[in-house]
Amino acid sequence: MLARTALRTSLRAPARAFSSSSARQTKVAVLGAGGGIGQPLSLLLKLDPHVTELSLYDIRGAPGVAADVSHVDTDSKVKGFAADQLDAALEGVEVVVIPAGVPRKPGMTRDDLFNTNASIVRDLAAAVARVAPNAHLAIISNPVNSTVPIVAQTLAKAGVFDPRRLFGITMLDVVRSARFLSEITNADPKETTVTVVGGHSGATIVPLLSQSPFGKNITGEAYNQLIHRIQFGGDEVVKAKDGAGSATLSMAYAGARFTNALLRGLAGEKGVVIPTYVRSPLFEDQGVEYFSSNVELGPNGVEQILPLGPLSAAEEKLLAACLPDLKKNIEKGKAFVA
Numbered sequence: 416m417l418a419r420t421a422l423r424t425s426l427r428a429p430a431r432a433f434s435s436s437s438a439r440q441t442k443v444a445v446l447g448a449g450g451g452i453g454q455p456l457s458l459l460l461k462l463d464p465h466v467t468e469l470s471l472y473d474i475r476g477a478p479g480v481a482a483d484v485s486h487v488d489t490d491s492k493v494k495g496f497a498a499d500q501l502d503a504a505l506e507g508v509e510v511v512v513i514p515a516g517v518p519r520k521p522g523m524t525r526d527d528l529f530n531t532n533a534s535i536v537r538d539l540a541a542a543v544a545r546v547a548p549n550a551h552l553a554i555i556s557n558p559v560n561s562t563v564p565i566v567a568q569t570l571a572k573a574g575v576f577d578p579r580r581l582f583g584i585t586m587l588d589v590v591r592s593a594r595f596l597s598e599i600t601n602a603d604p605k606e607t608t609v610t611v612v613g614g615h616s617g618a619t620i621v622p623l624l625s626q627s628p629f630g631k632n633i634t635g636e637a638y639n640q641l642i643h644r645i646q647f648g649g650d651e652v653v654k655a656k657d658g659a660g661s662a663t664l665s666m667a668y669a670g671a672r673f674t675n676a677l678l679r680g681l682a683g684e685k686g687v688v689i690p691t692y693v694r695s696p697l698f699e700d701q702g703v704e705y706f707s708s709n710v711e712l713g714p715n716g717v718e719q720i721l722p723l724g725p726l727s728a729a730e731e732k733l734l735a736a737c738l739p740d741l742k743k744n745i746e747k748g749k750a751f752v753a
């Protein structure tokens with residue numbers, strides 16, 4: 416593992432939200448558009464100049480959300496689809512973003528959502544495989560560590576899995592890291608970008624503070640506290656919402672930033688690098704088939720998976736703790752579909 420993590424890399428800062436570099440536009444579907452994440456995400460995607468058409472689907476409430484968002488004066492069409500209109504919602508889409516599923520309540524882990532969300536995500540992925548087999552899929556529904564393998568297996572069963580087109584959105588961990596580090600250092604969050612690798616839950620979230628000019632100086636108890644805050648940032652929101660759900664607004668922002676990066680890559684923009692959880696060779700030899708790291712996006716989706724770069728001794732330990740948990744989460748997802 417040491418040799419692998421010592422690979423040299425030049426990690427670029429993740430792309431900023433809503434930048435536009437091309438006239439090419441795209442039809443994007445949001446599945447779960449009526450929910451806490453789905454609504455603000457739909458609004459933010461309406462503001463994205465790369466989106467030509469927005470297709471909003473949910474088992475409840477999507478036509479209303481669509482009517483509302485459609486009045487925003489940007490140059491894209493919005494259509495809402497009711498529970499029995501999933502296939503119509505997916506017609507002709509190039510990108511499908513999935514925030515459908517239940518969120519946590521206090522005392523729950525993300526894995527506790529598995530029983531409910533696994534089948535929701537599997538069924539939506541099966542519909543995508545049938546109606547829009549070439550679409551790029553970005554998964555928000557938790558537990559992301561398992562839902563992404565579930566989608567992969569479902570697409571594979573249908574004979575349409577292309578690992579370059581499937582993404583778990585781990586961007587919120589990066590957004591949080593930048594914000595939390597900026598609070599400690601009093602620097603602008605634009606300057607405090609942190610590479611975060613691994614998965615999206617507790618110990619599987621591995622922030623690489625040593626690679627940040629601001630993060631590398633955080634040591635001792637302050638380091639431990641910051642790592643804990645990044646790994647368990649989601650719990651802060653779950654606790655504060657007190658039974659009413661988990662992060663929605665910051666997640667919508669993170670999801671819109673990720674989708675914008677994906678659309679820019681698809682449009683042929685060069686050098687678009689964003690963290691995301693994908694089918695990855697980085698730890699495949701240790702049985703970990705999916706891993707989040709900085710990924711360069713291009714016209715076909717994943718263009719290049721970037722190596723982790725040098726790790727500190729503390730980060731090696733975090734990674735060692737991450738891998739077995741992540742492996743279990745992945746196996747659980749795969750077994751669900753098998």
Ligand SMILES: NC(=O)C1=CN([C@@H]2O[C@H](COP(=O)(O)OP(=O)(O)OC[C@H]3O[C@@H](n4cnc5c(N)ncnc54)[C@H](O)[C@@H]3O)[C@@H](O)[C@H]2O)C=CC1
Nearest residue numbers: 447449450451452473474515516517518555556557587666
């Ligand atoms: N990847 C990440 O970083 C994050 C992931 N999440 C996850 O996102 C998911 C959604 O969270 P919220 O929006 O807060 O939940 P929510 O309960 O407010 O919304 C979920 C929506 O999904 C819809 N839905 C349920 N089954 C569906 C189906 N079969 N097809 C289409 N829509 C369906 C519901 O009707 C609801 O409108 C949760 O699993 C949550 O854990 C939340 C925050 C961050």
Ligand SMILES: O=C([O-])CC(=O)C(=O)O
Nearest residue numbers: 519557587649650661662
């Ligand atoms: O904590 C949760 O359950 C929602 C989530 O994934 C996050 O906020 O990072």
